[in-house]
Amino acid sequence: MTEAVTDRTINGIPFIDFGDFGDGSSPAALAIGRKFFAACKDTGFAYLTNTGMPQAAIDEMFHWSRKFFALSEADKMSAPRPKEGWWHRGYSGVGKEQGSQNEYDPVKLAALRKTSPDYKESFDLGSPAPGARLPNVFPPPHVLPGFQDACLAFFGAGRALQGTVLTALALGFENAAMPPDFFAPFHTEAANQVRLLHYPPAPLSSFLSGERGRVVAHTDFGTGTLLFQDPADTRGGLEVETRADEWVRAPPIQGAVLFNIGDLLMRWSNDVLRSTTHRVTGVFAPKDGAAADEDEIVEGRFSIPYFMGPNANAVIDCIEGCYDPADPSSKKYAPITASEYIDMRMTANYA
Ligand SMILES: O=C(O)CCC(=O)C(=O)O
Ligand SMILES: [Fe+2]
Numbered sequence: 123m124t125e126a127v128t129d130r131t132i133n134g135i136p137f138i139d140f141g142d143f144g145d146g147s148s149p150a151a152l153a154i155g156r157k158f159f160a161a162c163k164d165t166g167f168a169y170l171t172n173t174g175m176p177q178a179a180i181d182e183m184f185h186w187s188r189k190f191f192a193l194s195e196a197d198k199m200s201a202p203r204p205k206e207g208w209w210h211r212g213y214s215g216v217g218k219e220q221g222s223q224n225e226y227d228p229v230k231l232a233a234l235r236k237t238s239p240d241y242k243e244s245f246d247l248g249s250p251a252p253g254a255r256l257p258n259v260f261p262p263p264h265v266l267p268g269f270q271d272a273c274l275a276f277f278g279a280g281r282a283l284q285g286t287v288l289t290a291l292a293l294g295f296e297n298a299a300m301p302p303d304f305f306a307p308f309h310t311e312a313a314n315q316v317r318l319l320h321y322p323p324a325p326l327s328s329f330l331s332g333e334r335g336r337v338v339a340h341t342d343f344g345t346g347t348l349l350f351q352d353p354a355d356t357r358g359g360l361e362v363e364t365r366a367d368e369w370v371r372a373p374p375i376q377g378a379v380l381f382n383i384g385d386l387l388m389r390w391s392n393d394v395l396r397s398t399t400h401r402v403t404g405v406f407a408p409k410d411g412a413a414a415d416e417d418e419i420v421e422g423r424f425s426i427p428y429f430m431g432p433n434a435n436a437v438i439d440c441i442e443g444c445y446d447p448a449d450p451s452s453k454k455y456a457p458i459t460a461s462e463y464i465d466m467r468m469t470a471n472y473a
Pocket of ligand 1: 317319337342349359360400401402425426427
């Protein structure tokens with residue numbers, strides 16, 4: 123590990139090299155934790171390299187994602203997302219708002235443009251443990267043999283990386299009394315969600331006009347997100363809002379996993395850690411500085427966010443060291459269980 127590698131940034135997003143992290147007990151691991159914590163505090167996003175998660179596992183999941191989304195609509199709908207808004211499992215088709223493409227009333231169009239319907243389809247899965255809060259919804263095995271096993275293997279690989287990331291964060295905390303395994307007991311249920319995302323190709327003009335969008339500006343809800351971007355994707359689409367309210371690109375980087383802090387960890391840390399706003403766009407700067415070609419078809423995009431969440435009944439109360447014990451009013455938030463918080467956010471989202 124050299125300073126040159128760990129000091130690398132792209133558009134202000136730092137790279138954190140986990141190559142020397144090991145089991146987290148060495149001075150090198152402590153240094154990595156401190157750097158990672160600083161990134162999560164300042165930027166809220168970091169590119170993690172040499173994480174120990176095999177690139178082959180990531181490539182394999184993108185391979186299966188491509189296969190799944192290439193299925194017929196009927197086959198994909200053999201694993202339909204349940205109607206309950208909070209049951210994030212199975213397949214969700216390209217936005218229902220598509221019908222409004224044929225809206226010509228200028229007032230309605232203006233309103234629509236503000237909302238930019240998400241032009242994407244997704245497949246969600248979570249813990250396969252018996253009794254998991256949200257049972258998985260997979261297609262029957264004959265529809266895509268091997269898909270379920272591949273998804274669950276990826277779920278497990280991501281969970282291992284989650285362990286490393288949470289240990290690094292605890293090590294880096296400015297509260298020296300925090301044990302390195304502080305977060306572990308809060309995450310025993312693997313209340314995580316893998317989301318295979320596919321943004322289909324579409325004319326650039328439809329993104330420029332606002333008729334189509336990909337993902338509107340948002341923050342993620344949970345502890346944090348590991349975002350796997352497609353190594354074969356040359357254009358990306360993810361943008362991150364800086365402290366100066368500017369949008370910067372967070373392009374796919376071969377061999378790196380993008381991490382970002384979620385709202386629940388921001389609250390848990392009394393706003394010390396930053397849950398940073400981000401979005402996915404289909405509008406790109408023209409290649410080679412050429413004028414925008416509105417007839418151009420923007421290529422499809424695949425990405426895989428891995429949302430990490432605490433156990434449903436975990437009580438999220440301000441982490442020691444993030445407030446002044448002599449001044450109770452310095453604690454900005456009351457204790458809340460993870461499920462109360464997530465349900466509150468979901469309800470707001472669906473209102
Ligand atoms: O597709 C991406 O790169 C990011 C998607 C995202 O931010 C999300 O699903 O929360
Ligand atoms: Fe997100």
